[in-house]
Amino acid sequence: MAQFSLAEKDAMLRAAFVRLAAPVETSPWLVSAAPYSQLRDECLGLLADPDFGMKLRSYVAGRAAVRRAFEMFFTFIAMAARAQWQDAPEHIRGVTARGWFLSRWVPTFLIIDGPVGRFILSEDSPLAGRFASGANPLLGSVRRFLNDRTFRLLRNGFAHWAFDWEVVGPDSYVVAYDWERDLPTAKLHLEEADAYHIAAFAVIEILNEAFISTPGNMTPNKLRILVAQSRDKIRG
Numbered sequence: 001m002a003q004f005s006l007a008e009k010d011a012m013l014r015a016a017f018v019r020l021a022a023p024v025e026t027s028p029w030l031v032s033a034a035p036y037s038q039l040r041d042e043c044l045g046l047l048a049d050p051d052f053g054m055k056l057r058s059y060v061a062g063r064a065a066v067r068r069a070f071e072m073f074f075t076f077i078a079m080a081a082r083a084q085w086q087d088a089p090e091h092i093r094g095v096t097a098r099g100w101f102l103s104r105w106v107p108t109f110l111i112i113d114g115p116v117g118r119f120i121l122s123e124d125s126p127l128a129g130r131f132a133s134g135a136n137p138l139l140g141s142v143r144r145f146l147n148d149r150t151f152r153l154l155r156n157g158f159a160h161w162a163f164d165w166e167v168v169g170p171d172s173y174v175v176a177y178d179w180e181r182d183l184p185t186a187k188l189h190l191e192e193a194d195a196y197h198i199a200a201f202a203v204i205e206i207l208n209e210a211f212i213s214t215p216g217n218m219t220p221n222k223l224r225i226l227v228a229q230s231r232d233k234i235r236g
Contacts, residue, residue: 009036013202016195023150023192029141036202039138043210046136055126056211059119069115070208076107077201098165098172101190105174105197109158112146112200116207120146126211142203151196153186 004012013035017024024030032038046052060066119125120143131140145151157163157176166173172190177183188196 006034006037006040009202010034012036012198016198019192019195020199024148025144027141027144028137029145032138035138036206039142039202040206040210042136042138043206046130047210052126052130059124059126060212063115066115066119067212069111070204070212073107073111073204074208077104101194102165104201105193106158108197108200108204109155111204113155113159116204117146119207119211120203145199146203150186150188151200154188154193154196157185 010033014033017030017035020030029035029039047056120127120139122128127139130136131143134140153176154174157174160179162177162179164175164177166175166187173187174190174193175184176186176188178185
């Protein structure tokens with residue numbers, strides 16, 4: 001996968017939020033000048049709390065499937081990112097490009113529907129109880145974003161394999177369906193659907209770095225340095 005700087009990730013996330021300005025409720029995350037960096041810093045800052053750290057270690061240790069899910073997600077995405085749809089023969093280039101988008105979207109929304117969504121939304125998560133006080137405004141914004149109606153309809157369409165692709169003139173749309181009633185529930189332009197994906201991917205990547213990979217893969221000294229750097233940024 002391509003490696004981007006924090007500044008580049010901030011820019012990509014800001015651009016994605018512009019495409020979602022109409023359907024998504026505003027929040028500190030959506031109006032942040034550095035939405036990726038600030039969310040990352042807020043998550044890393046939580047690691048300085050011993051009580052949170054203990055609950056996090058217990059949560060991850062008791063749910064080995066969570067770490068495996070993240071590992072397999074990034075394995076899948078790394079392969080999907082290598083696809084070069086532009087190199088396909090011209091007569092199938094359209095469907096190949098469609099496949100390139102779907103190969104990134106489907107696993108992203110599936111893991112959000114599963115372990116990522118549960119980590120942020122469930123009452124047994126170490127994040128439970130961190131939202132009411134307003135002390136973690138970016139994480140609170142992510143929670144509201146994942147509960148956004150349009151986002152959930154799109155997520156459910158992919159999770160239940162109940163979606164379609166429509167081409168109208170020069171524009172492409174992804175349509176989510178209620179798989180039980182066979183009725184459309186959401187129709188999003190390609191750019192809007194990809195913006196939801198970019199935002200969701202950012203959440204997955206940050207959670208993995210701060211909460212899933214970090215506890216097992218970093219030495220205590222490195223972790224202290226990372227948390228100290230995060231605190232300095234937040235205070236600054």
